[in-house]
Amino acid sequence: MLEDLASVCGKRDATPKTNYDGHIPMDIVIHHNPGCGTSRNVLKIVRDAGYVPVVVEYLETGWTKSQLQALFAAAGLTSRDALRVTKSPAKELGLLDPSVSDEILLERMLEHPVLVNRPIVACANGVRLCRPSGAVLDLLETWPDGPYAKEDGTLLIDAHGQRLPE
Numbered sequence: 001m002l003e004d005l006a007s008v009c010g011k012r013d014a015t016p017k018t019n020y021d022g023h024i025p026m027d028i029v030i031h032h033n034p035g036c037g038t039s040r041n042v043l044k045i046v047r048d049a050g051y052v053p054v055v056v057e058y059l060e061t062g063w064t065k066s067q068l069q070a071l072f073a074a075a076g077l078t079s080r081d082a083l084r085v086t087k088s089p090a091k092e093l094g095l096l097d098p099s100v101s102d103e104i105l106l107e108r109m110l111e112h113p114v115l116v117n118r119p120i121v122a123c124a125n126g127v128r129l130c131r132p133s134g135a136v137l138d139l140l141e142t143w144p145d146g147p148y149a150k151e152d153g154t155l156l157i158d159a160h161g162q163r164l165p166e
Contacts, residue, residue: 041133
């Protein structure tokens with residue numbers, strides 16, 4: 001199961017080095033919803049830090065059971081932890097009831113990809129549900145130059161390159 005992640009994330013040296021086009025050669029996969037502000041912020045942070053991520057628009061591609069199991073295991077999440085409860089059909093499907101099993105939640109996530117909270121970022125440094133968007137900085141060896149703000153204007157990195165609380 002985790003082999004799937006290893007194949008897309010790769011390994012790299014601890015010292016960031018740029019490749020011929022100036023980008024940092026660490027494989028990063030972002031499971032992205034372009035309609036989500038947090039997801040857009042995470043994608044922009046990754047790109048502005050110099051990485052070229054693989055972008056998976058999961059609402060179009062859907063999920064596989066093994067893919068979700070691997071992502072959740074690597075991120076230390078249960079299906080319930082990863083369940084999107086707002087702006088999703090979770091309530092209508094009766095999934096907010098704590099007695100609903102993780103297996104049932106996983107099956108519904110396969111049927112309704114929007115039930116998976118986003119964005120999920122996978123790379124050699126780990127797998128993370130990046131909410132709030134600044135959580136992606138924990139995975140990146142190089143950050144965008146500061147000062148750096150999210151799309152709503154909220155400062156994420158100050159002029160000295162220090163991360164600010166969200």
